[in-house]
Amino acid sequence: MSEAQDFKYIGRRVVRPDGVDKVTGRANFGADFALPGMLYGKVLRSPHAHARVKKIDVSAAAAMEGVYAIVTGADFPKVGSEEITGGEGAGDFADLATNVMARDKVVYHGHALAAVAAKSNAIVDAALSAIKVEYEVLKPVLDLDTAMADGAPLVNDKLFTAGLKEKPTRPSNVAAYMEFKRGDIDKGFAEAEVVVEGTFRTPTVHQGYIEPHACVATINQGGQATIWCCTQGHFDVRSMTCKVLNLNVADVRVIPSEIGGGFGGKTTIYLEPVAVMLSKKAGRPVKMTMTRDEVFRASGPASATKCTVKIGAKKDGTITSMHAWLAYEAGAYKGSSMAPGAMCIFAPYNVPNFLIQGYDVLVNKPKVAAYRAPGAPQSMYACESVLDDLARQLKMDPLDLRLKNAVSEGSVAAYGPKFNAIGFKQCLEAAKKHPNYKLKLGPNEGRGIAAGFWFNAGMQSSAEVHINENGTVTVVEGSPDIGGSRASMALMASEELGVPYENVRVLVADTESAGYNNVTGGSRVTFATGMAVIQASRDIIAQCKQRAAATWGIEADMVDWKDGQAIPKPGVNADVKPLTLAQIAANAGRTGGPLLGRASLNARGPGPGFSINMADVRVDPETGKVDVLRFTAIQDAGRAIHPSYVEGQMQGGAAQGLGWALNEEYVYDANGVLQNAGFLDYRMPVASDLPMIDTQIIEVPNPNHPYGVRGVGEVPIVAPLAAAANAVRDATGIRIHDLPLSPPRVLAALEARKG
């Protein structure tokens, strides 16, 4: 740990600035905005998983009273194939454009192929029913094995595998291949005394954010558009919408609402360009809101995967070789989260020989999107399950096995970079000492542990700090607040400026009011935008020193800033009283005008995050139902700016990970029609399904951030899958390789053993 810092505001559990509005229902989310004369828009979606669109006849719908506009793919501009920049999981523009509105072909059940704007939702629904579409139904590809097999039907017959050493000669559903390697795995396995291998599958799951996608768009006759929407990145909504519609970013203003969850799923666009096109045709604002059914069918879930992991070790637990073969479903357009999954899988371990092979595979399902630590839960589920099996074979404590091989400062990560100060060993040691690790288990109960990792992101942020005339502070930034970043930004501004938290307000401003900011994702905001807020506050302090110096008639470099006041440096021969920020602000007009600070950066060195999770479960031998008795999340936060929010992230990630482990899955029929597009049939954990999640924050400061911050939002979802699966293995004695560990699957395994 680095030397202790003495903080006045950092680390305090202050009141959330958005709390009152959220608990009283005043906060405005995506669907809460309205404009005079606004129409309602909705999308016609494909009933087929794979079909050619031969004809769309909108004439009957267009003739209906109250229908103002209908658009189909033919109304949208042709979009080239440049790579998009700056958007987490945004993919390709041509793909993005046809995912937003199909052209000649629909490639998943739920794919948009037309949209209507009308005076009311009832008229919209009637008009959608009146649109006649002729399809030529094609055979869909619905799983990785089929998709990767020779002679498989092709989702996209113009796609050739990228990343192969030899140029492919024919199209494939495999969109991309990549690998990381070190040493020689064959040699490593030859040196091993124990080798364990397993193949694991995870299903398609959804982020399950409470708030469906929603937006209001309006475009004027001059081509200037405004979009209100719920998003993790309004600058990305702007750039993506402009690419899809061939607009100038200067002509599009995107105003973010409050956001009712995103978890990576709100880093791309679905409705926004459609609403703009409808508004353009109708000459009125258009509001679009997805139903839950549409969210499941047509937004971006997480990749289903098939991962084979093989690990060899000496009898003392020293790992000699690791091999991962990872296949990720991309959905109908290329770009799964395979790459980050491959980056993370072996990152916690020092190993001389490894090979990680990753495949990005097209299937006739909705295009996947990012989901919290995208790709890592799936791959690390496989790795951490195999390590668990290895520990059993070695008769070693699973924490000790990990400690034996754990990376620390100076280790070179499997994905390339050398680690700076990291807290993995500290998490393992904390787990060993944790009282929950020592509790006795009863019959049919089991305990599983697993490690989690996420590399965390930096990226571009900017911030402005305005000092009001009474000395209060407004921070203007452009990172939508999903996990409490307004409170964190205010705390950091308070700490720098030396003013009470209560005096600081944080505004998440729109694309015109704020400087450019990358998406809220990659656990980057508290780190990167926070750093911008700190620097902008320092810009203010520098100006305040100048104002004080001018007031006192001394040089600015003879002024210090302490406890929210300008004071003369020791030895300054001037009889002056300290000037508070409020005093300097009140006098700003006479000393040079309003106080206005700014900073922008592309943040480097975000500081990777590690976790250890422990799950205790009881498996009902009669039904196969798994109850989580206890769950303990231990995680290195670098520095917890607002500990309650950090704990909230750890608890939320655990809840989502346990849902993924135990119950959640997309269920398709043989034709690729989704069978459970609603929360009654798609089984997310509710409060009664879970115990209180115990948390322990470890603080190994990130040396690249002034306060030591490292991202905390994504690590929490990585370890729960394996922790729960290892606990079920412990409780039942059976290793089940496929998720979810739902009652039917667990019961089948129990009965197979009996049988």
Added chain:
Amino acid sequence: MSEAQDFKYIGRRVVRPDGVDKVTGRANFGADFALPGMLYGKVLRSPHAHARVKKIDVSAAAAMEGVYAIVTGADFPKVGSEEITGGEGAGDFADLATNVMARDKVVYHGHALAAVAAKSNAIVDAALSAIKVEYEVLKPVLDLDTAMADGAPLVNDKLFTAGLKEKPTRPSNVAAYMEFKRGDIDKGFAEAEVVVEGTFRTPTVHQGYIEPHACVATINQGGQATIWCCTQGHFDVRSMTCKVLNLNVADVRVIPSEIGGGFGGKTTIYLEPVAVMLSKKAGRPVKMTMTRDEVFRASGPASATKCTVKIGAKKDGTITSMHAWLAYEAGAYKGSSMAPGAMCIFAPYNVPNFLIQGYDVLVNKPKVAAYRAPGAPQSMYACESVLDDLARQLKMDPLDLRLKNAVSEGSVAAYGPKFNAIGFKQCLEAAKKHPNYKLKLGPNEGRGIAAGFWFNAGMQSSAEVHINENGTVTVVEGSPDIGGSRASMALMASEELGVPYENVRVLVADTESAGYNNVTGGSRVTFATGMAVIQASRDIIAQCKQRAAATWGIEADMVDWKDGQAIPKPGVNADVKPLTLAQIAANAGRTGGPLLGRASLNARGPGPGFSINMADVRVDPETGKVDVLRFTAIQDAGRAIHPSYVEGQMQGGAAQGLGWALNEEYVYDANGVLQNAGFLDYRMPVASDLPMIDTQIIEVPNPNHPYGVRGVGEVPIVAPLAAAANAVRDATGIRIHDLPLSPPRVLAALEARKG
């Protein structure tokens, strides 16, 4: 004139950025905003000009279905008596608070004394009718002579005259006295060969902005309020509302709408605190919109005045002495525009001896507000009329008389400062050469000329410049755009950055998104906010040079910025290609993050503005009706950033000044009840009343602005009153001393001469 500057964008008549939305009806003005669950609020107004409020019984109204909240003065906090800062014409907080909502006394016909919020405007109206008020009616004071007379009834019996040499011993309707003097006027008059004197009266007139006052306010349970409103200064709305309601400025966000005219009348608050209080009681957003009747009765018109001016001169036209006695109605609360009227009256002339005496006088009429060059049209009407009479007596061309005494660079203005480069003589010379000055007049026709002056303001402004990822530019500032400032700001950013005007967008941002800005008033915005935009653009250029230097591996001071590109300075030994702003922007992530510039200032040296107006009129001897045949406005703009907007200001000011001269006036009955609170009875000029206003822009650059800008918005209204009056004098041979020169008044004068 200073040396010519070679501009690429400045001076171009580019398309207005708000044009499309305004002509197609999409632009949102104060009343165009709505929130879910919003209520409608309205004010109960006094039917008496002066009365004690004995009892307000709201019980019947409160019991009505659909009524959510009722407030009276008793609901508002007690407000102290500190001076407000930063608001043009904002006056005193205690006065402001009781003007917004009366406490124990109503002091003008239309004074607010209760307000209701209900589900619909119909319910509001019914509830207002159901409120029972017991009044003790007091004798009102309705004109300056009565108010200033000994023993007059007192509007405020706690008010003592400020500014007197001897402390007053009893209360008075005279709120303040001030004077400017130089030399010895008695000596000056003794030296004169001709002395002319006259007493002139001007009526109460209204700015007549098209858009009535309107706002929507909402406040949450945490005390955080948001106000949408049409205003000239949202930062002032914030500070004033906070003073009246005892709120923290950090808790109030004010979002300005488009504004349908203000002319000084939207520099203060009426509805905003009432809407917040209603919202607080109702727990819902509240919208309030004034009717035209309310605008006339209860917003702030311009002072009625009585001005006596005496001027002595030698036979060659050299002025030896000037004396002005100025009394301005303040309405029911102190603070008329007497002071700026006194500053302006003799400012255009070099005179060794002068005395200007000003009185600020309470009467039972609505508290006046600023109206375009506040105070100057009234005082200068008197001065320029007397000068006209003087020229007649001297048989001198009126332009030559003014040229003989005109101030120029180095002259000390009557109100104190020494003039820098100014364009008064250039305007006079242009008038002499103007073809309209040589046209022959017919029977019953006359020509009048007059000078106009306004000192112009600087004050605090700030601006941010954001560079989008495609190199387009967003300017963020906080000065509501009344007269085309968005176009001017964009032109200045274009000029500095060297990018096309079409690539620049300007956002007038709210109090949280923008840095602090003083009100849009005093003709300060193009000068002061423009300077902030220029400086923020230079901040961007400095950053671009650093980015280019880093890219090229040279020092930043070896980089020049030219034509929107970074180029190496001559002699730099590096084989590099120029980098455009778009290229630097596209690469910003790799060179340090988003490009974000900022500047703030308290602008000094705004550069006074002068004008000469010429009016040709025909007076109908049968009816007394005055038709304006031709009107020529000549004005020094320093530098016309967007000439069409400058001409628009000149034409608009002329139209308003001619209305003031010829027809507009508040008509009160003996009890102080306004008789003509509507556009049918309050006679503003319409298009058919006026000729095309001819304009000629003079450009004597202001040396205190990088491009030479001086304010242009207010000067245009100053000279038309006297120009028109002098033309009527020329046509009829009769000097009428009171405005307006409406048909009954002119006819009466014509008949009096006959009789």
